[in-house]
Amino acid sequence: MMDISKMRNIGISAHIDSGKTTLTERILYYCDKIHMIHEVKGKDGHGATMDYMELERERGITITSASTNVTWKEHTINIIDTPGHVDFTIEVERSLRVLDGAILVLCSVGGVQSQSITVDRQLRRYNVPFVAFINKLDRTGANPYKVKEQIRDKLGHNAVLVQIPIGLEDKFQGLVDLIQMKALYFEGPNGEEVVEREIPAELRAEAEKRREELIDAASLFSDELAEAFLEGAETESQIYAAIRKGVLTRKLIPVFMGSAYKNKGVQPLLDGVIHYLPNPSEVKNTALDLNDGEKEVELKADPKEPLVALAFKLEEGQYGQLTYIRIYQGMLRKGDELYNPRLRRKFKVGRLIRMHAHEMEDITDAVCGDIVALFGIDCASGDTFCSPGINYSMTSMYIPAPVISLAVFPKDKASADQMAKALGRFTKEDPTFRTYVDPESNQTIIQGMGELHLDVYIERMKREYRAEVETGMPQVAYRETITQRADFDYTHKKQTGGAGQFGRVAGYMEPCEEKEYEFVNMIKGGVIPNEFIPSCDKGFQAARMKGTLIGFPVVNIRCVINDGSTHPVDSSDIAFQQAAIGAFRQAYEKAKPVILEPIMKVTVEGPSEFQGNIFGSLNQRRGIIVSSTEDNNFCRIEAEVPLSEMFGYSTVLRSLTQGKAEFSMEFLKYGRVPNTIAEELKKAYQEKRRKEQK
Amino acid sequence: MVRKELIRRSPLRALEKSLKEPLRKGEIAVVASPKGIGKTGCLVHIATDALLQGKQVIHVSFSTRTDHIISWYEDIFKEVARKLNAAMEVHDEIIRHRVIMSFNQEGVKTQQIIRSLTAMIRDGNFAADQIIVDGYNFYLATTEDLRLIKQFANEVGVMIWFSATVKPENEKIWNRDVPPSLKPFEELIDVIITLGESDGSILVRLVKDRDSYPRKDLSVHLDPKTLMIVEEKK
Numbered sequence: 001m002m003d004i005s006k007m008r009n010i011g012i013s014a015h016i017d018s019g020k021t022t023l024t025e026r027i028l029y030y031c032d033k034i035h036m037i038h039e040v041k042g043k044d045g046h047g048a049t050m051d052y053m054e055l056e057r058e059r060g061i062t063i064t065s066a067s068t069n070v071t072w073k074e075h076t077i078n079i080i081d082t083p084g085h086v087d088f089t090i091e092v093e094r095s096l097r098v099l100d101g102a103i104l105v106l107c108s109v110g111g112v113q114s115q116s117i118t119v120d121r122q123l124r125r126y127n128v129p130f131v132a133f134i135n136k137l138d139r140t141g142a143n144p145y146k147v148k149e150q151i152r153d154k155l156g157h158n159a160v161l162v163q164i165p166i167g168l169e170d171k172f173q174g175l176v177d178l179i180q181m182k183a184l185y186f187e188g189p190n191g192e193e194v195v196e197r198e199i200p201a202e203l204r205a206e207a208e209k210r211r212e213e214l215i216d217a218a219s220l221f222s223d224e225l226a227e228a229f230l231e232g233a234e235t236e237s238q239i240y241a242a243i244r245k246g247v248l249t250r251k252l253i254p255v256f257m258g259s260a261y262k263n264k265g266v267q268p269l270l271d272g273v274i275h276y277l278p279n280p281s282e283v284k285n286t287a288l289d290l291n292d293g294e295k296e297v298e299l300k301a302d303p304k305e306p307l308v309a310l311a312f313k314l315e316e317g318q319y320g321q322l323t324y325i326r327i328y329q330g331m332l333r334k335g336d337e338l339y340n341p342r343l344r345r346k347f348k349v350g351r352l353i354r355m356h357a358h359e360m361e362d363i364t365d366a367v368c369g370d371i372v373a374l375f376g377i378d379c380a381s382g383d384t385f386c387s388p389g390i391n392y393s394m395t396s397m398y399i400p401a402p403v404i405s406l407a408v409f410p411k412d413k414a415s416a417d418q419m420a421k422a423l424g425r426f427t428k429e430d431p432t433f434r435t436y437v438d439p440e441s442n443q444t445i446i447q448g449m450g451e452l453h454l455d456v457y458i459e460r461m462k463r464e465y466r467a468e469v470e471t472g473m474p475q476v477a478y479r480e481t482i483t484q485r486a487d488f489d490y491t492h493k494k495q496t497g498g499a500g501q502f503g504r505v506a507g508y509m510e511p512c513e514e515k516e517y518e519f520v521n522m523i524k525g526g527v528i529p530n531e532f533i534p535s536c537d538k539g540f541q542a543a544r545m546k547g548t549l550i551g552f553p554v555v556n557i558r559c560v561i562n563d564g565s566t567h568p569v570d571s572s573d574i575a576f577q578q579a580a581i582g583a584f585r586q587a588y589e590k591a592k593p594v595i596l597e598p599i600m601k602v603t604v605e606g607p608s609e610f611q612g613n614i615f616g617s618l619n620q621r622r623g624i625i626v627s628s629t630e631d632n633n634f635c636r637i638e639a640e641v642p643l644s645e646m647f648g649y650s651t652v653l654r655s656l657t658q659g660k661a662e663f664s665m666e667f668l669k670y671g672r673v674p675n676t677i678a679e680e681l682k683k684a685y686q687e688k689r690r691k692e693q694k
Numbered sequence: 695m696v697r698k699e700l701i702r703r704s705p706l707r708a709l710e711k712s713l714k715e716p717l718r719k720g721e722i723a724v725v726a727s728p729k730g731i732g733k734t735g736c737l738v739h740i741a742t743d744a745l746l747q748g749k750q751v752i753h754v755s756f757s758t759r760t761d762h763i764i765s766w767y768e769d770i771f772k773e774v775a776r777k778l779n780a781a782m783e784v785h786d787e788i789i790r791h792r793v794i795m796s797f798n799q800e801g802v803k804t805q806q807i808i809r810s811l812t813a814m815i816r817d818g819n820f821a822a823d824q825i826i827v828d829g830y831n832f833y834l835a836t837t838e839d840l841r842l843i844k845q846f847a848n849e850v851g852v853m854i855w856f857s858a859t860v861k862p863e864n865e866k867i868w869n870r871d872v873p874p875s876l877k878p879f880e881e882l883i884d885v886i887i888t889l890g891e892s893d894g895s896i897l898v899r900l901v902k903d904r905d906s907y908p909r910k911d912l913s914v915h916l917d918p919k920t921l922m923i924v925e926e927k928k
Contacts, residue, residue, distance in 0.1 A: 156759070611810060615818030625818055627760040627794035630802065630810060638760070 004281045004301055007369045008077045008273055009326070011095050011128075013119045014105035019135040023105060023260040024068075024079060030192065030267055031070035031077070067313070067324050067371045069354050072270045078371040094381065096122055098312045098326035098371065101247075101277030102130040103269065108142035108257070112150040113605060113662075120155045129247050131272050134257040137165050137172045137264070144168075144257045151253060159253040160217040161210050162243070163268065166200060175258065175265055176203055178211040179239050184268060191263025217252060218242035240275050247276040280369025285328050287384065287392040290341055297392065303331040303367045306387035307338065310394045314381050314429050322353070323374045328394070330387060332372070333365040338385045341393050343378075351375040380428050402434055402447035403598040403643055403667050406454050407472035409443070418467035419444070426457055433457060447477065450665065451647065476644040477598060478681070479670055480547030480554045482591035485510040489563070490583035492575055502567035503528075503579035505536055509587050512558035517544060520560040528564040532576040536561055539580025548585065549593055549678075550685040555670075559584070595678045598643040601668040604653065606661025608635045613656040621645035622674070640668060695777045697746060697784060704774075705914055705925040706743045712912050713885065713903050719823070720848040722840075722882065726858040726873045727889035731896060733857035734828055735921025736889065738766045740855055741826050742774055745788040749823035752814060754807065755796045756829045763794050763828075773920050793820060804839035808846050815850060825854045832858045832875045840882045856883075870909040872901055889916055898923065 014020040068079045080095045096102075102123055106116060123130055132151055134144045144165060151159035163175045166183060174185040182196045183203075199207050215234060219226035222242035228234040246252025256272055258265015281301035287308055288294040299308055307330030315322045332338075334352045339345070353360045353373040366372045379385075384393045410416035423435045423446070434447040448454045451474060461467040489506035505528065512518050519537040528536065537559075544554040564579075602623065604614050608630055614637055618625055623641035646665065653661055673681065695703075710716045717723055725733050741751045755763050771788075775781040795810060814820050825847075847854050860873040872880055873888065886902040896916035900908045917924045 153759075608806075608810070612813035612817035615813055615820075619817070619819045624790050625793050625814070625820070626789075627764070627796065628810070628814070629760055629796045630806075631798045635810075 002076065002367055002370065004367070004369050005279045006075045007279050008075060008277055009080070009098065009100045009280060009369070009371055010077060010273055010277055011080045011099040011102040012105060013096075013102050013123060013130070015107065015110070015113050015116045015119070018105045018107040018110070018116075019260050020105050023103075023133070023135060023266065026260045026263065026266045027079065027270060028068065028070060029190065030270065031072050067355055067373075069356055069371070073274060075274050076370075077270075077273065080371070094312050096126045096128055098310065099126075099128055100280055100283045101273070102128050103273065104130050104132045104253075106132060106134050106147050106151070107139075108134045108136045108144050108147055109139050111143075111147040112154040117155065117603070120157075124250075127250065129250050129276075129278055130253065131247065131269075131276055132159060132253050132255045133265075133269050134255060135260055137168055137257055138170065138259040138262045140169050142168045142172070144255075148255050151255065157253045158217065158246070158251055159255050160214050161257075162214060162254040162272070163257055163265070164203065164207060164210055165257060166203060172259060172262065172264065175268065176207045177268065178207060178214050179236055181207065181211065186264045186267075191266075194267050214243075215239065218246060221245040221249075221252065244276050248278055248282060285394075287328070287394050290391040290393055294393075299329040301329065301368045305330045305368075306390050307332055307336070307385070308387075308390070308392050308394070309338075309385045311377075311379050311381055311383045311385065314379075316425050320376045321378075323377045323379060324355070324371065325374060325385065326371050327366055327368045329368050331365060331367045334363075337388055339388045339391075340379055340383055340385055341391050342380075342383050346388060347377060349374060349377075380431075382431060401477070401667075402432060402449060403477050403600075404450060404454065405445050405447040405475045405477060407438075407441075407443040407445055407475075408458070409470045409472070411468040411470065415467045415469060418465040419461060419469055422457075422461045422465040422467055426460070443472070445475075449667065474647055476642075478550060478552040478673070479596040480549050480552055480593050481556045481596055482509060482511055482554070482588070482593050484592050486587040486590035486592075488583040488587035490579055490586050491565075492579035492582050494575075495570075499572075500567075500570040501572060501575035501578065502570035503532070503535075503572075503575035504565040505561050505576065505579045505583045506563035507559070507561035507583070509557055509559050509584070509591055512556050515558070516555045517541065518558040520558060522560055522562040523564065524562075527566065528561070528576070529566055529571070532566070532571065532573065533561075535573045535576035536580040539577035540584055542577065543581040543584035547593060548588055549595055550681050551689075552595075554588075554593070555596070595673040595681060596670040597673045599640050599668050599671040600643050600646060600665040602639045602641045602646070602663055602665040604637045604639070604661055604663040606635065606657050608633050610657040610661055611635050611637075614653070614661060617649075617652060617656055621649070640671075641665075642671070642673075643667075696779055700774070700778055701743070701746055704743055705923050706740065708914050708925050709898070709912065709923060712900055712914075714906070717853045717885065719851040719853055720844075721884040722844060722847060722854045722856065723885035723887065724856045724858050724876060724883050725887050725889065726860050726876060728862040729859050731889045731891060732916050732918075732921035733859070733889065734766060735770065736916060736923060737826050737828050737855055737857050738763075738770045739774070739922045741792070741824065742767065742770050742788075744824045745791055746774070746784070748791070750791040750821055751793075752811060752820070752822045752825045753792065753794045754811070754825060754827045754830075755794065756798070756802075756831075757796060760794045760796050763796070767792065770920070770922060773922060793818075804835070804842055808842060811846070812850070822850070822852050825852050827854060827856045830856050830858065832856075832879065835879070837878055837882070840879045844882045870899060870901065872907075894918065 012020050012024055070077050070079065080099060106112060134147050136142060137144060148159050148161055151157050162178055165172060166174045166176060174183055176183050176199050181199065183199045185195045185197060187193045187195050215229050218239055219229055219242065222238065222245060225234055225238045225242040228238055243252060243254055247254065254272060254276060256265065256269045260266055285299045286296050287299055289297050309325040309327045311323050311325050313324035332349065332352065334349060336349045337346055338349060340347065352363050352366060353375060354363050355373050386392050410419045426433050427435055432449050436445055438445050446454060458469060458471060461469055485508055487508045491504040492501060494501040519540060521533050540559040544557060547554040606614060615625060618639045618641060621641050622645050623639040626638045626640060628635055628637045653663055725736055727733055741753060744751055753763060771785060775784065778784060793814060795814065797807060815822055858876060860875055872886055876883065876886060884904055888899045888901055890897050890899065896918055898912045898914050898916060900910055900912055913926045914923050915926060
């Protein structure tokens with residue numbers, strides 16, 4: 001059985017173009033799993049092993065996270081390749097959920113950029129310990145010392161070098177290991193031989209100085225090391241242990257460096273993963289006991305306990321659906337029966353798979369801490385699996401609501417079928433991607449977290465499913481809300497032969513900060529019979545799905561009923577639902593409704609010379625500039641901008657700054673639409689309705 | 695309490711009254727003290743008061759962490775708005791009128807600061823009334839730098855509040871006088887206020903008020919806990 005202390009589940013988090021895919025590929029190579037190194041945008045048409053989707057190959061970025069198993073010095077490492085772009089945040093976050101540690105890759109020229117900051121924030125949210133790797137030391141302008149300072153200043157981490165470079169840019173030759181105090185060179189055709197030599201004389205003093213900094217920082221985590229250091233008798237294992245302690249509590253970040261492309265520095269980084277990142281038993285994980293009022297229970301990394309596993313990733317392969325799971329507790333054998341609490345259904349584990357970069361290996365069992373895949377299981381990503389007899393659910397992942405939607409039209413019948421298949425697939429894979437058919441226009445609408453997010457799925461439909469689709473204009477997910485309390489007293493009465501309908505509800509609606517919707521029943525003396533109370537709730541919910549201002553859902557509203565009347569014969573479920581809908585419409589106008597729009601947190605980075613242009617472009621987009629930070633000739637601007645104004649911003653920004661600035665954005669909050677724009681939206685909505693009625 | 699009332703009762707009115715006349719656009723004021731006395735809190739209080747009056751403020755700082763400055767504003771707003779009606783709405787409104795610009799002190803020249811401020815005001819369409827410059831290094835500045843700033847303040851029509859850190863070893867000398875590090879710029883600065891610790895309370899002294907040198911302790915203090923200006927307890 002696998003030794004848990006020799007297991008690592010790590011992610012590689014990075015900004016696009018920091019060379020993450022190349023690094024991942026080299027790691028696979030050195031772990032002796034693949035035999036030829038392909039470049040990311042290789043001429044041989046093979047592409048890097050992890051980067052297997054066609055689309056990704058074309059863009060040179062990695063979008064889908066795949067888990068890959070490798071072995072390094074008797075340790076088994078599962079690498080979850082996390083996407084770098086912010087538009088795919090949910091993918092990153094879902095991966096982070098199952099990681100125990102990470103490598104934060106930074107470019108030695110670009111340093112800490114806006115997306116590095118986003119990724120760092122995600123690591124923080126999930127409390128993931130990590131080490132840093134400064135890549136591309138062979139590039140012109142490489143400066144690992146500056147990047148290390150940026151990790152301290154911009155990300156606020158206690159970063160400390162564990163290596164220094166021997167030469168830089170085109171003279172980059174190797175590294176000095178500050179713990180072993182040895183120079184490391186990477187020889188052989190692909191740098192597979194790590195050769196230790198004496199530290200070059202001219203680097204001796206620098207290495208001594210940096211080593212002292214390192215030990216000073218590490219000593220804070222180990223009295224033993226501090227004392228040994230005073231006597232000049234510190235040992236390598238003391239230093240490793242002290243740094244490890246710092247890393248596990250996220251209070252110390254060891255900084256590695258190299259050039260994955262030039263085959264330098266990858267093996268020491270792998271040693272670092274083993275030395276410093278936690279094994280699965282060192283990370284606390286919890287689940288909710290559904291049999292005990294969702295009480296939080298701590299999971300034990302013990303193979304003898306009942307099984308608890310999380311399905312974090314679904315993939316459609318050639319042979320059917322592949323479900324990636326992380327086992328948190330217990331042990332899983334081929335043929336075991338498992339329980340899915342969400343579906344309340346048991347299923348049998350037919351095939352158990354370990355995934356290597358592009359090939360799979362059938363295995364018979366797996367223990368807690370491991371990441372494996374199952375074949376042909378019906379589930380959604382985020383589902384929990386457990387041994388029959390327990391009813392646990394892993395804490396639900398934080399899933400933001402979609403902020404943008406787009407109508408999609410298949411070009412022909414064949415495409416329509418393929419599109420339906422693709423959408424079914426995507427919604428299972430990605431909880432932030434949703435789809436529905438608009439009952440009024442009969443159009444298929446897709447929803448997601450940003451323009452690029454939806455673009456990627458449209459492209460995947462075309463490539464993987466051969467579905468030819470056209471798209472409408474992107475639509476912002478507006479909301480409506482009320483700003484003051486308003487009373488209602490509405491009677492629904494209908495007598496047109498046969499059974500009549502009668503129901504009267506009275507009460508009020510008011511703003512409710514904490515919840516999207518709340519229903520409060522304050523009926524006394526049974527003036528509305530108990531059986532019809534849920535009907536009122538249903539009626540309000542139906543009415544709130546479509547506000548009367550612009551037809552978007554009404555949020556942050558509380559509906560309270562405190563009076564009503566009933567008819568012994570004519571009152572029914574339907575009658576009270578209708579009464580509630582009528583009551584809602586009656587009070588809604590009086591409650592001074594307003595329109596809300598999604599506001600994005602936008603970060604723009606670029607050379608200071610374009611600052612004025614950037615300020616101007618944000619101002620034109622109704623943006624509020626929150627802050628701007630200038631560092632040498634580089635500026636970072638943070639602003640809050642309505643999503644509706646951000647369409648096409650990447651093109652505008654590119655032309656304003658000669659392509660030298662970039663931006664990232666994420667959903668921040670819903671904010672009130674200014675009056676003039678609200679009027680336009682209302683007018684457009686009225687017009688649309690008039691057209692539809694004709 | 696409504697906003698008007700809150701503004702009227704602010705201890706900053708007492709500070710204003712101690713001056714011959716309130717600060718005008720184009721004027722420069724400096725709050726000087728040794729490190730750690732509470733200049734940032736004091737300036738953020740002054741900025742928050744201006745924001746409440748509907749003015750627009752640019753806060754210039756020389757630390758790379760803008761989130762620290764934002765939390766200063768959050769804390770001081772919470773303190774100020776404790777008795778305010780509809781405080782959240784006011785909060786949401788005033789943060790639209792505040793922008794933080796931070797510079798790396800080593801790399802930045804006064805001309806560049808002015809260039810960036812101009813970009814924010816012109817291109818960013820941000821009609822600043824007041825600029826707060828926290829942590830400007832007067833030891834490294836030249837009179838030419840200050841002259842440029844004064845000229846900028848006049849052209850754009852803003853008032854500028856600086857904070858200046860003075861080295862504590864000079865404390866005795868500058869106690870009630872213009873701090874030595876500000877001497878070279880005396881002509882260009884309209885109002886100079888110093889903060890000094892005495893028996894656990896922080897005194898606010900008016901050293902220079904345009905063409906006069908009152909050198910007197912004011913009736914306001916700096917609260918050692920919140921680092922905001924408070925009126926003397928009678």
